[in-house]
Amino acid sequence: MAKSPDRNEAFGWAANDKSGVLSPFHFSRRENGDNDVTVKILFCGVCHSDLHIIRNEWGNARYPIIPGHEIVGIATKVGKNVTGFKEGDRVGVGVIIGSCQSCDSCHQDLENYCPQVVYTYNSPSSDGTRNQGGYSDKIVVDHRFVLRFPDGLPSDSGAPLLCSGITVYSPMKYYGMAEGKGKHLGVSGLGGLGHIAVKIGKAFGLKVTVISRSPEKEREAIDKLGADSFLVTSDSQKMKDAIGTMDFVLDTVSADHSLMPLFSLLKVNGKLVTVGLPEKPLLLPVFPLAAGRKMVGGSMIGGMKETQEMLDFCAKHNIVADIELIKMSDINSAMERLVKSDVRYRFVIDVANSLNPAQGRL
Numbered sequence: 001m002a003k004s005p006d007r008n009e010a011f012g013w014a015a016n017d018k019s020g021v022l023s024p025f026h027f028s029r030r031e032n033g034d035n036d037v038t039v040k041i042l043f044c045g046v047c048h049s050d051l052h053i054i055r056n057e058w059g060n061a062r063y064p065i066i067p068g069h070e071i072v073g074i075a076t077k078v079g080k081n082v083t084g085f086k087e088g089d090r091v092g093v094g095v096i097i098g099s100c101q102s103c104d105s106c107h108q109d110l111e112n113y114c115p116q117v118v119y120t121y122n123s124p125s126s127d128g129t130r131n132q133g134g135y136s137d138k139i140v141v142d143h144r145f146v147l148r149f150p151d152g153l154p155s156d157s158g159a160p161l162l163c164s165g166i167t168v169y170s171p172m173k174y175y176g177m178a179e180g181k182g183k184h185l186g187v188s189g190l191g192g193l194g195h196i197a198v199k200i201g202k203a204f205g206l207k208v209t210v211i212s213r214s215p216e217k218e219r220e221a222i223d224k225l226g227a228d229s230f231l232v233t234s235d236s237q238k239m240k241d242a243i244g245t246m247d248f249v250l251d252t253v254s255a256d257h258s259l260m261p262l263f264s265l266l267k268v269n270g271k272l273v274t275v276g277l278p279e280k281p282l283l284l285p286v287f288p289l290a291a292g293r294k295m296v297g298g299s300m301i302g303g304m305k306e307t308q309e310m311l312d313f314c315a316k317h318n319i320v321a322d323i324e325l326i327k328m329s330d331i332n333s334a335m336e337r338l339v340k341s342d343v344r345y346r347f348v349i350d351v352a353n354s355l356n357p358a359q360g361r362l
């Protein structure tokens with residue numbers, strides 16, 4: 001049968017400049033190699049990092065860019081060296097798809113901190129082209145960066161765990177929150193990351209308070225997501241009453257904001273962990289840090305082993321994202337809404353049912 005020898009045709013939606021507007025885009029993926037798994041993409045979550053990158057807010061965009069790193073799909077091809085996956089398996093692909101495999105970080109299952117980490121999109125690919133992400137029909141990934149998607153997790157609402165989930169789970173483990181049963185965690189910013197942090201924090205037995213600009217999120221944060229309490233940052237009396245009550249604050253805010261109130265909420269020896277990645281650097285007030293022997297730390301997604309552990313943990317505890325399922329053609333208005341935090345709490349694209357390769361053909 002006639003077959004194109006060196007092109008593995010693919011289709012997705014790409015941004016072509018810093019307007020970030022996405023439109024249909026035909027490209028090619030590498031052929032499935034001996035170590036690779038080809039994934040037919042079913043669903044892909046819309047992370048705020050996708051938005052930062054396509055609008056070049058981090059200054060590293062290389063267009064055209066197909067974003068998307070919360071990918072759930074079906075393995076349709078596996079290379080001959082792949083033992084962990086077979087055709088037909090439901091699998092996940094997250095934020096990273098490669099690393100050197102030989103540095104200290106890689107040896108400690110921290111591929112996410114490898115100096116040669118390869119991101120799922122907007123990163124150079126092994127064949128010299130640019131990687132493209134999950135707002136597309138398929139992806140070819142080295143099997144070491146493919147995750148087993150547990151049976152108990154739905155493909156659509158489970159997809160956001162592949163970035164949001166691991167981004168909050170990993171610091172909770174590293175900074176001692178996971179063993180902190182009964183301790184008090186503040187989750188700053190109730191968006192894609194924040195709402196998963198509330199659920200995972202509760203599963204770890206923490207007392208969880210949401211710290212938010214948005215009073216309209218209070219009822220559902222408590223009734224639906226399971227938070228114990230809710231602090232609106234503009235309510236100065238309540239913010240004052242909460243001074244010195246928290247052991248940890250996990251800051252997921254995507255835009256410029258003051259860290260001062262967050263430090264005030266911490267007890268002596270409290271830890272502020274920042275995972276939000278705003279466009280501009282945040283001001284670090286050192287007096288409240290020193291005065292309360294407080295600590296500030298960061299965290300970036302997680303390694304492959306821990307990401308699998310997180311998926312299994314979420315399946316066991318029935319933790320999924322609250323999602324709004326959209327069609328591929330809705331993506332530009334969804335991005336506009338994401339800027340305004342107008343989503344409860346993660347957009348997920350129904351890729352398999354709404355991507356139409358007839359679009360964008362010349």
Ligand SMILES: NC(=O)c1ccc[n+]([C@@H]2O[C@H](COP(=O)([O-])OP(=O)(O)OC[C@H]3O[C@@H](n4cnc5c(N)ncnc54)[C@H](OP(=O)(O)O)[C@@H]3O)[C@@H](O)[C@H]2O)c1
Nearest residue numbers: 048049189190191192193212213214254255276277300301
């Ligand atoms: N470190 C990592 O590995 C990693 C991984 C994924 C994402 N991220 C970053 O984490 C951040 C959050 O991502 P996300 O997908 O959760 O975004 P998101 O869904 O847009 O949520 C961000 C939340 O931040 C709050 N917020 C937004 N603008 C604000 C402003 N001007 N001032 C104060 N609060 C504001 C809002 O919560 P309220 O309405 O409750 O205030 C909003 O819901 C992004 O910067 C993203 O790039 C980091």
Ligand SMILES: [Zn+2]
Nearest residue numbers: 047049163164
């Ligand atoms: Zn992300």
Ligand SMILES: [Zn+2]
Nearest residue numbers: 100103106114
């Ligand atoms: Zn490495």
